[in-house]
Amino acid sequence: MNKASINSAIDIIPYDRPxxxxxxxxxxxxxxxNEAGISLKDVDGLATNGVERFSTVGMSEYLxxxxxxxxSSFLGGSSYLTFIKRAIDAVESGYCNxxxxxxxxxxxxAKSRSLGGVLENHTPQNFFEYSQGVxxxxxxxxxxxQRGFYEWDINSQDLAEVAVNSxxxxxxxxxxxxxxSGELKxxxxxxxxxxxxxxxxxxxxxxxxxxxxxxxxxxxxxxxxNLPKIKTTGFGQRDTHISYSQMPNYLIxxxxxxxEEALKQSGMRLSDIDVxxxxxxxxxxxxxxxxxxxxxxxxxxxxxxxxGEFYKGGRYPLNTSGGGLSYCHPGxxxxxxxxxxxxxxxxxxxxxxxxxxxxxxxxxTGGVFSTHASMILERIS
Amino acid sequence: xxxWEDWIQLVKKGKVSVQQCLDCQHKQFYPRDFCMVCxxxxxxxxxxxxSGVIYSFTEVHRSPNPEIFTPxxxxxxxxxxKNIKIICNILITNGNPEIGKKIFFDKISDKGIIYYSD
Numbered sequence: 001m002n003k004a005s006i007n008s009a010i011d012i013i014p015y016d017r018p019x020x021x022x023x024x025x026x027x028x029x030x031x032x033x034n035e036a037g038i039s040l041k042d043v044d045g046l047a048t049n050g051v052e053r054f055s056t057v058g059m060s061e062y063l064x065x066x067x068x069x070x071x072s073s074f075l076g077g078s079s080y081l082t083f084i085k086r087a088i089d090a091v092e093s094g095y096c097n098x099x100x101x102x103x104x105x106x107x108x109x110a111k112s113r114s115l116g117g118v119l120e121n122h123t124p125q126n127f128f129e130y131s132q133g134v135x136x137x138x139x140x141x142x143x144x145x146q147r148g149f150y151e152w153d154i155n156s157q158d159l160a161e162v163a164v165n166s167x168x169x170x171x172x173x174x175x176x177x178x179x180x181s182g183e184l185k186x187x188x189x190x191x192x193x194x195x196x197x198x199x200x201x202x203x204x205x206x207x208x209x210x211x212x213x214x215x216x217x218x219x220x221x222x223x224x225x226n227l228p229k230i231k232t233t234g235f236g237q238r239d240t241h242i243s244y245s246q247m248p249n250y251l252i253x254x255x256x257x258x259x260e261e262a263l264k265q266s267g268m269r270l271s272d273i274d275v276x277x278x279x280x281x282x283x284x285x286x287x288x289x290x291x292x293x294x295x296x297x298x299x300x301x302x303x304x305x306x307x308g309e310f311y312k313g314g315r316y317p318l319n320t321s322g323g324g325l326s327y328c329h330p331g332x333x334x335x336x337x338x339x340x341x342x343x344x345x346x347x348x349x350x351x352x353x354x355x356x357x358x359x360x361x362x363x364x365t366g367g368v369f370s371t372h373a374s375m376i377l378e379r380i381s
Numbered sequence: 382x383x384x385w386e387d388w389i390q391l392v393k394k395g396k397v398s399v400q401q402c403l404d405c406q407h408k409q410f411y412p413r414d415f416c417m418v419c420x421x422x423x424x425x426x427x428x429x430x431x432s433g434v435i436y437s438f439t440e441v442h443r444s445p446n447p448e449i450f451t452p453x454x455x456x457x458x459x460x461x462x463k464n465i466k467i468i469c470n471i472l473i474t475n476g477n478p479e480i481g482k483k484i485f486f487d488k489i490s491d492k493g494i495i496y497y498s499d
Contacts, residue, residue, distance in 0.1 A: 116445030124411050127385050129468045131493050133441060133450040142439040143458050150437075150480045196456075197440040244458070245410060245466055250437070 002218040004091035005229035005380065006084065008036055009342040011212040011321075012104070013175045013328050018209065021051050022062045024104030028213035029063065036215055037225050038098060040065060045090055045099030045216075047071035047083035050331065059102070069096040075239065076366025077279050080334035081373035085235040087216045097218055104211030105330035113207050113331070115195075125243045135196050137281070138204060140244050140368040142196040145284040147250055149198060152291075152298040156198050160189035161305035162283035163202050163325050168311055170322025172352035177206050178326040189283075203283040205324035205333070212339045230345050234268070234376035236261025242370050254372035255292035255363060262361075262374035270295055273376075274357040275344050276316050277337040279365040280323040289363055293374070317354045320344060334364040338375070345379040384412040391426060392495060397486050399462050401427035410465045431486040433459035433497050436466055438478040449492050459484065459497055472498035 012028045019027070025048065033040055046067045052058045056070035069090045071083050080103060087099040107113045117136030119126055130136055149155055167184035170176035178184075184202070192201040215227075222229050238254035241247045263269060270293065280286045291298045295316070304310060310318035321327040321340040328336065341360035343349050360377040384400075388411070391398050399408045402416035403423045415422055438457040444450045455478055457471040471478045472487060487498040 114445075115443050122382075124385070127382070128411055130445070132456060132468045132470060132495065133445060133454060134439075134456050134468060135441060135443060135445050139439050139441055139456055143437040143456075146439060147437040147458075147480065194440065194442050196442065199439075243411065244468060250458075 002092050002094060002220070004088045004216055004218050005222055005231050006342050006377070007215045007217055007222050007227035007229065008032055008346075009212065009214045009339040011175060011210065011336055011339050013208070013210040018106060018109035021104045021106055021211075022059065024106065024209070024211040025051070025059060025102045025213065026063060028104070028211055029100055029102050032100070032213045032215050036227055038215070043067065043098050043100050045069040045087060045096030047087055047099065047101045048103060049074055049079055050103070050105065067096065069099065075371040075373070077281065077332050077334050078237070078364030078366040078371040078373035079332060080338060081235075081362060081364040081375050082237055084214060084216070084338055085232060085373075085375065088232050091216055091218050097221060099216040100213055101216065101335065102211065102213040103330075103332065103335040105332070106209045107331045108207050108209045129244055137368045138199065139196040141282045141284050142199045143244075144250050144288060144369065145198050145282075148284065148288065148298065151251060154299060154302055156190055156200070157186050158302040159198070159203060159283045159287060160186040161302055162280065162286045163189050165305055165310050166280060166319055166323045166325040166327075169320050169352060170326035172312070173322050173327055176322040176327040177208055178322060199282060199284065205281050205329035206326070208328040208330050210328040210330035210336070212335055214335065214338060214342065228346050229380045230342050231378050231380050232375055233378050234262035234264070234266030235374070236265070237373045239371045240369075242367055244368050247369060251288065251291070253288060253292045253365075253369045255289045255365070255374065256294070258372040259293040259361075259363065259374040262376050266376040266378070268359065268376060270361065273316070273359050273361045275320060275341065275354045275360045276310075276318045277320070277341045277360060277362045278318060279333055279337060279363055280319055280325050281329070281333070281365065283325070285365055286319075288369070289365060293363070312352065312354070320349070320352050320354065332366070334366075337362050337364060341377050345377055384414065388412050388426070389493070391428070392489050395486070396428045397431060397461055398426035398428050399465050400424055408462055408465065410467065429461050433461045433484055433486070435471065435478050435480050435482050435484060436460050437480060438471055440477075457497065467495075469495040469497050472496050474499055
């Protein structure tokens with residue numbers, strides 16, 4: 001069997017002019033391949049979604065390629081962690097040799113995002129839940145936060161610490177939407193206005209354009225081109241529900257099982273991890289995920305935020321790009337979490353580089369805490 | 382789906398129900414064409430006593446659809462039978478909803494919004 005690895009990763013966050021989804025992806029892919037010394041025509045695997053109904057076909061046509069392997073499942077925010085794992089498996093099995101996982105969204109400039117959510121009339125979630133006036137997914141994350149306050153003895157001030165930490169990281173990332181926005185204080189979050197209590201505007205992720213691409217090849221090609229090799233040594237996936245009434249546990253999510261599986265495969269514990277990239281659609285998403293993966297009790301996690309344990313120099317540098325809360329959130333953040341982890345492990349990040357980072361834990365959350373994918377990445381060379 | 386329409390028609394008659402398997406008595410929500418425990422297709426509706434317990438709630442400040450929903454209003458996740466929760470609106474006479482508080486089915490609006498109140 002071949003051995004496969006992630007070799008490079010790039011994010012494209014356009015601020016100068018609006019671009020189409022095709023342009024964002026082609027810019028990311030072409031930049032990535034140029035730097036690696038690989039020709040576009042040699043790409044024989046592609047994973048993407050959200051482009052159009054025939055996402056991989058349409059994107060391949062735009063690029064002028066005809067891949068032997070494609071993947072396009074829709075799992076929301078965890079999709080791209082799953083795609084990375086599937087691409088690694090495809091290269092290792094010989095279905096393809098050079099795979100690209102790419103994503104792009106122009107939801108901000110195209111004004112395609114609605115607070116009400118994406119309605120599909122035939123679904124149970126539409127019939128029983130959206131019919132009741134929820135902002136989807138916002139209100140459904142808010143319901144977890146409110147229950148969490150009740151069970152965990154925490155409050156809005158505590159939750160705001162997650163957003164404060166993300167802003168600090170964003171100030172070290174020139175591509176971040178909030179790079180020049182200045183410091184964020186807990187009170188700023190509380191003053192930003194309730195949207196669906198207890199979540200305020202600044203408890204919610206950004207709505208931006210953006211995207212990126214990740215290159216996955218077999219190790220023979222990587223060695224020949226002298227590319228770095230980042231290994232996925234563990235992966236776990238759990239999809240628990242899509243209708244909110246069917247969520248099996250509102251406080252401990254599918255992240256528990258997916259992370260346990262990923263850590264077990266890699267033979268690691270959380271204490272072996274150097275850097276964390278955890279989906280932050282909302283502040284509560286981060287707290288719930290960190291609690292579900294067993295990092296600590298929620299109240300203790302809040303203390304760790306207050307003590308700087310998730311910032312530069314802390315024990316668990318978290319969402320070092322600034323995350324969905326302060327860097328970018330182009331509809332789905334999953335691929336950008338992986339890209340940040342890969343670049344941390346490649347030692348490329350200058351101001352926000354975590355010194356000596358060689359292991360990363362990445363977690364994607366999609367839907368309404370519905371889909372979960374956990375991934376352990378390790379730098380080999 | 383016809384089963385879901387049947388459920389709503391019962392609510393319009395003042396009856397909040399969950400689906401019940403007539404073979405193994407398992408209760409489930411939302412209605413499906415089979416029992417999730419014994420796979421039987423022999424199912425009916427069990428009418429609840431109309432009460433519920435607030436598991437969580439949120440006050441919505443932006444409207445997902447201004448033609449139907451006028452903020453602010455409370456949306457709740459309400460347990461209507463053991464381990465069965467629904468999303469509905471909550472009306473509280475004084476102050477805010479409280480987690481753990483018992484509330485009761487009140488009405489369903491012309492636009493299909495289900496209200497529980499104290």
